[in-house]
Amino acid sequence: MTDQNSPLPSASLSRLALYLRAAQELEQRGVLATSSRELAELAGVQPFHVRKDLAYLGRFGRRGQGYAVALLRRELTRSLGLNRRWQYIVVGLDLLGQALLKADWGEEFVCVGLFDPSPQQQGRRLDVPALPQPFTLGQLPPVPRTLRVRPLSELADFVQKQAVDMAFLCVPTEISSHTAQQLQQAGIRGILNFGPALNPPHLPQGGHEENDTIVEQVDFQVSLQRLAFGLLRQSIPQLTPTLLENPT
């Protein structure tokens, strides 16, 4: 079946991103065909996951053969909405923000602006990744870019002139909720939030609501505490990790 209203399960969506990375890697290595087994290994999931997830997008596998890598990559790119350009700003340029600037997000994502609430940061100029040259096959050296760090007061104007699809939010905890509201009011509809949950819950968490702002959380601390708990569990083989010992 095709995709109808495509109720692509949330869990599958996360894994599709992993398959795309795997497909890109295979393509770069010059591999032409692959299998659900190989993809599963690269993505760190189970083979039946791969088959089921990919089946949501259509059927571009060949039974008995596997998947054609190039086709796979194209379809994943399309399905994930990565055949268009997404423009983002980085809000908060302490070390984490700077690290995000240098990170490789894929060519589809381009940084168009830098903002910081702190006067110390404002006015600084920072290097950002070069724009991908659209249809230039010749190996021109990429053009370096630098952007100025702006105060948040310029945000609303900026968003009116530039299309800004999303913001990477990495300001200190104390002001993150407030800053998120500023972003929303400026008309930004997507926030990738590093740091604790944004509590004024006007913004639905993962909700694909009407036309509200979507917040996607990246929470290091939760992952760390999950890890600690896991280690605790396995270091005490049989016994329960000292939870409660109350009666009843």
Next chain:
Amino acid sequence: MTDQNSPLPSASLSRLALYLRAAQELEQRGVLATSSRELAELAGVQPFHVRKDLAYLGRFGRRGQGYAVALLRRELTRSLGLNRRWQYIVVGLDLLGQALLKADWGEEFVCVGLFDPSPQQQGRRLDVPALPQPFTLGQLPPVPRTLRVRPLSELADFVQKQAVDMAFLCVPTEISSHTAQQLQQAGIRGILNFGPALNPPHLPQGGHEENDTIVEQVDFQVSLQRLAFGLLRQSIPQLTPTLLENPT
């Protein structure tokens, strides 16, 4: 009921970390009692989530009243295994690694070493957060510490002398799987991995296996692509996001 073999659901575990953060915040504000509604708001989840999750740990709520903040914080801390000290190393000290060094992970987590595969980084000295003074109530100024960035060749020896519970892995993509193996061979049983899935799947992904290494993934790119997909969905209100249009 108490916790038996506590098969604490994985989804609940993640949320418990959020409640702990909320409880700490409330305690700092001087709030004595709270409710599932308030906690839910702070954590960005639903009230029945809070009640059900907390019920896994026992019953320290008072019906009709709510939860005592101090008790709540204590129980959450205990249950998550945060009443002991966890020692970590940071592997890879480019911008992201440096950002992680400065981040606030909670007092229970202390950095004991820095490692980097690149000779340019080796030998550098970096500031790390001061140790929490255990039973000192007096406000002595915290003692600053600096640590030297070591080559990975020193890792095995280091782990033998120092207790190292976990590693934050943030080296470039190309070497991350290889580096993870080095960590595992040196005897490190927990890895918080920033960057793509570690593909030699000797390490089970989230598996609480025998006594194997536990890997917890923090994958920015997946979150970003989830966000992009979400935006795509809502910007085309009724229509399916250009997925497939092939015949049956």
Next chain:
DNA sequence: TCATGTGAAGGAATTCACAGCC
């Protein structure tokens, strides 16, 4: 014979609604 695609079974998480206690 091979590996995909898929119905169906099983398990996990979310959600509801209300009983129980303050």
Next chain:
DNA sequence: GGCTGTGAATTCCTTCACATGA
């Protein structure tokens, strides 16, 4: 009355096993 704790219902996800088609 108010809010927790919890069975029961629902929905979602994972897992299996096999039919399907190259």
